[in-house]
Amino acid sequence: MEAVTPSSEAGRVTIVGGGVVGCFLAYCLVTAGVPVTLIERERVGAGASGASAGNVQAITGIGGPIEVALGAESVRRWRHYLPAIKEESGIDPYDHEVRYLYAALNEQEVTDLQALMASLQAEGLRTEWIDARAARELEPRLHPGILGGMYHQDVVQMDAQRCVNAMETIVRARGGTLIHGEVTGLRREGARVHAVELRDGSTVPCDRALVLALGGWTGVAVSRWLGVSLPIRPHALQKLHVRPRGAPLGCAVRWSGLNVVTRRDGMVHVGSKHEDTGLSAQPSESGRQWLMERFEAILPGVEVDIIEAAAGLAAFIPDPERIPILGRIAGLDDVYAAVPTTNGFLLSGLMAPALAAYLTSGKADPLMHHMRPERPIPA
Missing domain, CATH: 3.50.50.60 (FAD/NAD(P)-binding domain)
Incomplete structure (x- = not known):
């Protein structure tokens, strides 16, 4: 530039x-x-x-049309600015393309995710529905009762x-x-x-x-x-960094409020637990337990070592x-x-x-x- x-x-x-x-x-x-x-x-x-997980990902939950539109445009603009930021600063943010599986373990999750998929496709983003067999081909250690999921590829992850x-x-x-x-x-x-x-x-x-x-x-x-x-309230976000003991994860996974994504350095982000703790944001045992319970539920075949826990104070707007x-x-x-x-x-x-x-x-x-x-x- x-x-x-x-x-x-x-x-x-x-x-x-x-x-x-x-x-x-x-x-x-x-x-x-x-x-x-x-x-x-x-x-x-x-x-x-x-x-933060450092995800540039159009949607992180079941979003409405405005949220999807804002997220999709944010992805496009990040892709525009990031090369110039890297070149001029000389700092590698460890960015890489990530493939995501939004997992569905019940019929309601299937319905919600298929509606979300249609919204993302309307914004021109690459996403498709895959069945249980295809999901387990991506990551064989997923919950055996998985019904399928939304496979989303227009995602960049980096070291925030x-x-x-x-x-x-x-x-x-x-x-x-x-x-x-x-x-x-x-x-x-x-x-x-x-x-x-x-x-x-x-x-x-x-x-x-x-x-x-x-x-x-x-x-x-x-x-x-x-x-x-x-209407802005403080909100603590807790996360874990873990390392799998076996093979690296085959894809990133979102399920039931949990985000699991492998960074370029091999560390796996597991987040985020939202807590209303006022202006304090510290890792807690209850946060670690909440995150690991969900991780073990969706990826029961993955054993990990917890490397560190972290927390940050974010804003929550009741929109x-x-x-x-x-x-x-x-x-x-x-x-x-x-x-x-x-x-x-x-x-x-x-x-x-x-x-x-x-x-x-x-x-x-x-x-x-x-x-x-x-x-x-x-x-």
């Missing part, structure tokens, strides 16, 4: 939150020549992003932390400013926020726009700092279709929220380029309408 020198005359965009959404947005802006300041309390990817680090590298190289500090408040005059306050007493000016991309912290933050209520919040916060000038709901790694591929385009051109991607903060969302 051709280098563009940021112009201070354009005004600086300040982003709070160094997860995949914040880093991807910073990347999109600096490559468009917009100066950026990215503020992160810890390291980039320290929360749910770094703990390495990918976020690659974006950070490009942002720095192109003149972006990264500040490690805890935001404690915002300085505001009427509808305009003009500075971000940090724990050490310093302030960071907000020139062009302020974007709040704090994941699970966003709901608390906008309430404390702005007196605004957004029936798991639609993110993306756009200007009502009543404020140039203050935006960019918050996915537990599937941020995938949807950052759409959210970040769409918001960057809006901030630079004023033109809203048609899909942003579905994500607007002021839309009706159940409490």
Whole structure:
């Protein structure tokens, strides 16, 4: 991608939150020549992003039409941006193509998955129904009672932390400013926020726009700092990394809320257990047990060694279709929220380029309408 020198005359965009959404947005802006300041309390990817499976997969459950449309477009945009991110950063995110089996063990799961398959096919994604015999040819150690499943091939998996680090590298190289500090408040005059306050007493000016991309912290933050209520709650995601004792898995598997996928380095991601634990996200014995019970149920023939457990704080939005919040916060000038709901790694591929385009051109991607903060969302 051709280098563009940021112009201070354009005004600086300040982003709070160094997860995949914040880093991807910073990347999109600096490559468009917009100066950026990215503020992160810890390291980039320290929360749910770094703990993510790193899947670019159009749908992770039984999705409605809007969720499928957003996911499919996110896949397309990731495929567009990822080669440039790898080339410019010099960092290999260990990306690889993955074939997925969405397994069905009962007739209701068959019905639900076949409806999902039709939605994905309508978006031009490669998916087909396979019977029990074909499923066991993919992975012979699957549950013996499997009825079949949706075989989905338009999926890329990568090391989420390495990918976020690659974006950070490009942002720095192109003149972006990264500040490690805890935001404690915002300085505001009427509808305009003009500075971000940090724990050490310093302030960071907000020139062009302020974007709040704090994941699970966003709901608390906008309430404390702005007196605004957004339906965003913190949600802990737990995962395990395991290594099979025998042959590698023949395919990735989704079943009953479980995601099992082999990374390029041979480690197997087993996730994710969702827990309402407030602003705390720590691995727990109950989480490990929940994950392993489901793993052993769907893959009873696979023995593994548990290498590590991890947890990250994600955002949960009580939208029936798991639609993110993306756009200007009502009543404020140039203050935006960019918050996915537990599937941020995938949807950052759409959210970040769409918001960057809006901030630079004023033109809203048609899909942003579905994500607007002021839309009706159940409490």
